[in-house]
Amino acid sequence: MNPSAEAPSPTPSDFIRDVVAADVQAQRYPKIITRFPPEPNGYLHIGHAKSICLNFGIAREFGGTCHLRMDDTNPTKEDVEYVDSIQADVNWLISGFANDHLGLKPKGKKPETQTVNGKTDFHLGAVPVGTPEVEPFYASDYFDQIYQYAVALIRLGKAYVCDMTPEQTDEYRRLGKASPFRDRSIEENLDLFERMKAGEFADGTHTLRAKITVDAPNIWLRDPLIYRIRHAEHHHTGAKWCIYPMYDFAHCLEDYIEGITHSICTLEFEVHRPLYDWILEALELPRPLPHQYEFARLSLSYTVMSKRKLMQLVREGYVSGWDDPRMPTISGIRRRGVPARALRDFAYNIGITKYDGLTEVGVLDHAIRDDLNHVAHRKLAVLRPIKVVLTNLDENYAEELDAVNNPEDPNAGTRKVPFTRELYIESEDFREVPPPKYFRLRPGGEVRLKYGYIIKCEEVVKDAEGNIAELRCTVDLTTKRGGPNEGRKVKGTIHWVSAKHAIDAEVRLYDRLFTVPEPDAEGDFKAHLNPNSLEVITAKCEPSLAQATPEERYQFERLAYFALDKESAPGKLVFNRTITLKDTWAKEAKK
RNA sequence: UGCCUCAUGGUGUAAUGGUAGCACAGCAGAUUCUGGAUCUGCUUGUCUAGGUUCGAGUCCUAGUGAGGCAGCCA
Numbered sequence: 207m208n209p210s211a212e213a214p215s216p217t218p219s220d221f222i223r224d225v226v227a228a229d230v231q232a233q234r235y236p237k238i239i240t241r242f243p244p245e246p247n248g249y250l251h252i253g254h255a256k257s258i259c260l261n262f263g264i265a266r267e268f269g270g271t272c273h274l275r276m277d278d279t280n281p282t283k284e285d286v287e288y289v290d291s292i293q294a295d296v297n298w299l300i301s302g303f304a305n306d307h308l309g310l311k312p313k314g315k316k317p318e319t320q321t322v323n324g325k326t327d328f329h330l331g332a333v334p335v336g337t338p339e340v341e342p343f344y345a346s347d348y349f350d351q352i353y354q355y356a357v358a359l360i361r362l363g364k365a366y367v368c369d370m371t372p373e374q375t376d377e378y379r380r381l382g383k384a385s386p387f388r389d390r391s392i393e394e395n396l397d398l399f400e401r402m403k404a405g406e407f408a409d410g411t412h413t414l415r416a417k418i419t420v421d422a423p424n425i426w427l428r429d430p431l432i433y434r435i436r437h438a439e440h441h442h443t444g445a446k447w448c449i450y451p452m453y454d455f456a457h458c459l460e461d462y463i464e465g466i467t468h469s470i471c472t473l474e475f476e477v478h479r480p481l482y483d484w485i486l487e488a489l490e491l492p493r494p495l496p497h498q499y500e501f502a503r504l505s506l507s508y509t510v511m512s513k514r515k516l517m518q519l520v521r522e523g524y525v526s527g528w529d530d531p532r533m534p535t536i537s538g539i540r541r542r543g544v545p546a547r548a549l550r551d552f553a554y555n556i557g558i559t560k561y562d563g564l565t566e567v568g569v570l571d572h573a574i575r576d577d578l579n580h581v582a583h584r585k586l587a588v589l590r591p592i593k594v595v596l597t598n599l600d601e602n603y604a605e606e607l608d609a610v611n612n613p614e615d616p617n618a619g620t621r622k623v624p625f626t627r628e629l630y631i632e633s634e635d636f637r638e639v640p641p642p643k644y645f646r647l648r649p650g651g652e653v654r655l656k657y658g659y660i661i662k663c664e665e666v667v668k669d670a671e672g673n674i675a676e677l678r679c680t681v682d683l684t685t686k687r688g689g690p691n692e693g694r695k696v697k698g699t700i701h702w703v704s705a706k707h708a709i710d711a712e713v714r715l716y717d718r719l720f721t722v723p724e725p726d727a728e729g730d731f732k733a734h735l736n737p738n739s740l741e742v743i744t745a746k747c748e749p750s751l752a753q754a755t756p757e758e759r760y761q762f763e764r765l766a767y768f769a770l771d772k773e774s775a776p777g778k779l780v781f782n783r784t785i786t787l788k789d790t791w792a793k794e795a796k797k
Numbered sequence: 798u799g800c801c802u803c804a805u806g807g808u809g810u811a812a813u814g815g816u817a818g819c820a821c822a823g824c825a826g827a828u829u830c831u832g833g834a835u836c837u838g839c840u841u842g843u844c845u846a847g848g849u850u851c852g853a854g855u856c857c858u859a860g861u862g863a864g865g866c867a868g869c870c871a
Contacts (some may be wrong), residue, residue, distance in 0.1 A: 235816045245871055370870055413869060423800045434869040453871050477801055477866050557810050562864050566808050569821050579834060654830055699830045764831045789830040
């Protein structure tokens with residue numbers, strides 16, 4: 207039983223949820239429908255995780271649905287490669303949380319034409335969870351409908367074909383000057399738009415523009431472009447189209463077609479909101495309109511978040527891939543061993559606002575430790591071994607000691623760990639010349655072996671170079687739990703493994719990717735890469751770790767949390783360090 | 798430059814005109830067969846100046862600072 211899984215998820219509160227709650231109260235919509243609309247041009251990162259938790263969280267809290275939608279309106283930037291990873295990341299993150307609220311549609315299904323209040327209307331909704339043969343929504347599935355909406359806008363005299371070059375367009379918009387093509391007749395616009403679609407014109411020669419105003423203070427209202435020519439194959443629609451709708455035109459219509467009620471995006475779209483509303487209102491649509499709300503994207507210290515920069519780290523080989531455990535991608539974080547629950551808790555803890563701040567990674571670290579502390583099975587493993595020989599034990603002394611699997615979870619039970627004459631302990635746990643307040647092993651000193659006995663260091667054996675070769679100690683066999691002197695106190699307890707039984711495992715010690723809190727604040731962010739962000743060592747592990755599974759989380763006691771890497775194989779264990787334990791001693795030692 | 802948005806301890810957030818609270822971080826202590834976890838306590842805050850009000854973090858005005866937008870990207 208996983209105790210943290212039983213705890214009810216707290217219900218967050220923020221300005222967006224306040225709006226949703228008010229809309230529910232006022233019965234403005236039959237059902238709350240949100241959406242998570244990534245562009246399939248890269249891997250999802252922890253910033254997207256914030257958005258996923260928000261959108262799916264709202265669906266969950268208000269008994270609604272959150273559509274997963276590929277926002278693929280630009281054929282030159284997107285790729286199917288990313289569609290799979292996006293689905294996998296979303297599924298992983300919402301599993302056991304909001305997977306009952308994931309909105310998908312039947313494979314290959316396009317919007318249906320219906321009549322609402324005497325008007326032609328397009329609609330495509332989600333099917334119930336559990337329906338077979340489903341897939342995410344694709345913006346590109348609506349190209350036919352969006353095209354028809356564009357035609358409708360032309361017929362209403364609210365859009366026109368413009369023949370200016372990109373440079374001219376920019377200049378006119380900057381200056382607030384009207385395009386010379388602004389007052390073409392509806393017939394001419396219809397004809398030209400049809401010919402744009404038919405492929406008669408080259409890229410960049412014509413655009414369709416909404417006829418709003420030429421000099422509004424908000425530049426996005428200065429006759430914005432809504433369709434451009436792109437003679438390019440689209441990963442989802444193939445060669446069918448050579449004109450593609452722009453984000454501003456497409457997105458609000460995608461939302462409308464799917465019956466989205468609350469369209470939540472990040473702050474940079476704030477200035478686009480009037481356009482979002484204008485288009486939907488201009489089209490005189492028969493169903494309730496969706497509304498856009500903006501919140502601050504996540505910035506995290508000691509990492510970078512832009513897709514461009516993450517792509518650069520991958521392409522230039524600074525990391526092993528998009529799912530390198532040092533990456534802030536969802537797949538990287540998952541591979542590092544972070545449970546989805548920890549990520550969700552993190553998202554809950556940071557909240558949702560319009561303030562553009564920098565969140566300390568410490569908040570993430572805390573959420574990870576907090577979750578792992580409850581679920582991880584404790585194991586004994588020695589990262590940097592020194593040998594200990596218990597001189598008062600028989601050559602073939604052997605015993606099995608009882609070890610608690612998880613002190614935070616009584617149901618996790620116990621296991622046996624072998625104890626023999628020769629052991630490994632952590633080299634950090636012995637000091638020939640101990641610093642102040644050091645209460646681990648020292649010459650002539652005593653320490654407790656976790657789950658075992660108190661030992662005393664009698665002699666330090668060194669090799670020819672003066673390095674410590676082994677520690678010769680004596681053991682007090684009366685001090686085990688249940689033994690006559692179990693209550694005897696010593697200051698330190700250390701972890702250990704039986705030398706004879708220890709199994710080797712590759713252990714990848716990950717650290718933060720960058721050495722400064724804001725790597726992209728100025729200059730080249732790569733100059734701040736942490737040269738020690740990965741160290742690979744071979745550790746000595748207790749034998750039960752041979753049965754480690756990828757699902758299970760482990761705490762190597764007194765060290766850190768670990769998870770099996772995907773490259774691990776039977777007989778060739780590979781562990782990733784998810785996160786270290788808090789280390790108060792390290793802080794103390796610095797003083 | 799124009800337009801938009803934001804401003805509460807070191808950081809992230811709450812307080813919806815009525816006692817400025819929570820989390821992380823930090824510090825101190827208790828406890829501990831993990832220097833983990835747990836528990837207790839502590840330090841630190843409403844950007845500035847005016848105004849409205851019995852009362853302002855909250856409303857108004859001005860200023861300051863920060864961010865966003867000004868792609869035929871999303």
